[in-house]
Amino acid sequence: MLAAVTVALSLLAATVGCTRVETAPAPAPGESTDKGLAAELRLGYFPNVTHASALVGLEKGLFAKELSGTELIPTKFNDGPTEVSAFLGGSLDAGFIGSGPALNAFAKSNGEAVRLVAGGTSGGAQLVTTADITKPEDLAGKTVVTPALGNTQDVSLKKWLVDKGLNDKVQVTNRENAQTFDAFRKGEVQAAWLPEPWSSRLVLDAGAKVLLDEKELWRDGKFPTTVLLVRTQYLRDHPQTVQALLRGLLAANDFAQQNTAEAKLAVNKQLEALTGKGLSAPVIDRAFTSIELSTDPLAATFPQLAKDAVTAGIAQQETKLAGFVDLGALNAVLKAAGKQAADAAGLDQK
Structure with missing residues (x-):
């Protein structure tokens, strides 16, 4: 099959x-x-x-x-x-x-x-970051990755950044999920809004933490x-x-x-x-x-x-x-x- x-x-x-x-x-x-x-x-x-x-x-x-x-x-x-x-x-x-x-x-x-x-x-999408980022404002000056320009997580991230007044303070780039995983482990990016299983992989295999679960933004999650x-x-x-x-x-x-x-x-x-x-x-x-x-x-x-x-x-x-x-x-x-x-x-x- x-x-x-x-x-x-x-x-x-x-x-x-x-x-x-x-x-x-x-x-x-x-x-x-x-x-x-x-x-x-x-x-x-x-x-x-x-x-x-x-x-x-x-x-x-x-x-x-x-x-x-x-x-x-x-x-x-x-x-x-x-x-x-x-x-x-x-x-x-x-x-x-x-x-x-x-x-x-x-x-x-x-x-x-x-x-x-x-x-x-x-469900199944999270914004994961390095340990030093504890609140949205800490993303200022940082790079955040999504899987592709205009994909579901890309839209969610950019809308959320506008809501937080951070859209002109954060650099958003797009990479394939496997590349994001490697880049995060190398310290090249500090945050990523990703679907499963990649958010879990960054948390469990690359030392990331969850800054936001997208469920928190929607009624009944x-x-x-x-x-x-x-x-x-x-x-x-x-x-x-x-x-x-x-x-x-x-x-x-x-x-x-x-x-x-x-x-x-x-x-x-x-x-x-x-x-x-x-x-x-x-x-x-x-x-x-x-x-x-x-x-x-x-x-x-x-x-x-x-x-x-x-x-x-x-x-x-x-x-x-x-x-x-x-x-x-x-x-x-x-x-x-x-x-x-x-x-x-x-x-x-x-």
Whole structure:
């Protein structure tokens, strides 16, 4: 099931120079437009614990089981902006992705290319620092790292810096997470706003301390770190295939909740296969304590997230969210499983 790791580079390469954007509208509620099960489903995800739903679903064969008759092509990405390019280039059908890039994909395509169809993970992001930094003001004159320009943690950090009056006093740079880990240990950077497992790795393996857990900034500590996007045309053409994917997602979440130890092993096997190195038991244990796996995309948070992107200087204007969310397939799956429906918070209306 991990053979697609080798395919990822070719898929990403194919993205370069490809600018086609699907513009067909999403199906109306209750409309059946399925042209049969799709021949394939190209699924994006990251080698992060915040993508545990994807990693468990792949490792345990839960997506493949539900997608019987459809070839599943998993494609690894290291950051959201790169995955957005794949979506907009038409080389990706569905993908687990951060909330910031999800909004960006919708905005860049004028609300046409993608739909938010489910959640993935809430929580799992922290601002970690050297021991001498004990309050926000201590960051003045320091360098803070995020995974990529415009990614979910980049937006969160920059918005928080504005709120603290530090946006012109702190240098923000972007590095791949593994590079940040090495740079922190060498003393080249003093702080980083990172997703799991990297915040845990810096704390446990590099001597960092937690200055802020992003949960503290959100009501009930819930915010969408990872969500599931589907290309609009794919959703229109193959709603039953999307439902099969969502059944796999629900199965992965249920498995992780009922078999936590096995879920950690599954995630670690995937990480080792994808990156060449797994996590220590203390790191993966700590990382799992800070995340919550859920199919609920927490749609009601997205208007605030759209405002945050402007405050952070990532977007020039708030993304118009009408039609961004389509939970028809998800709620059909949840109803069949006897579970409570997810709320689109009115963002499913054009």
